[in-house]
Amino acid sequence: MPHKRSYFDARFSAQWEKSYRALQAQQKKETDKVIIALLSDDPTPGMRVRPIEPDKYYNEARCTDGDRVIYRMENGTILFEDIVPHDHMDRYGRRPT
Numbered sequence: 001m002p003h004k005r006s007y008f009d010a011r012f013s014a015q016w017e018k019s020y021r022a023l024q025a026q027q028k029k030e031t032d033k034v035i036i037a038l039l040s041d042d043p044t045p046g047m048r049v050r051p052i053e054p055d056k057y058y059n060e061a062r063c064t065d066g067d068r069v070i071y072r073m074e075n076g077t078i079l080f081e082d083i084v085p086h087d088h089m090d091r092y093g094r095r096p097t
Contacts, residue, residue: 011079027063057065057072
C-alpha cells in the first residue's frame with residue numbers, strides 16, 4: 001500500500017501574489033519548488049529555513065540566490081506573506097502591530 005503524504009494548508013497574501021507575478025519564469029520555478037517542499041514538510045538544507053530575527057514571528061526560506069520566501073505558520077496552515085530580496089528582509093523582523 002503506498003504511503004499517503006499529507007500537506008499543510010496554504011494561504012497567500014495579496015502582497016505575495018503581487019511579488020510572485022513580478023518574478024521571472026526561472027524564479028517562479030524555483031519558488032514553486034520551495035512552496036511544495038514547505039507544504040509537504042520536506043525542506044532541503046539548501047533552502048536554509050529559519051526564523052527571522054529578532055521577533056521570530058516570520059520565517060524565511062531561500063528560493064534563489066537573492067530571494068527569500070517569507071511565511072509563518074498558524075494552526076496548521078502556512079501563510080505565505082511575501083517574496084523579497086535578501087537585503088529587504090528586515091521589514092519582517094518584527095511582529096506586525
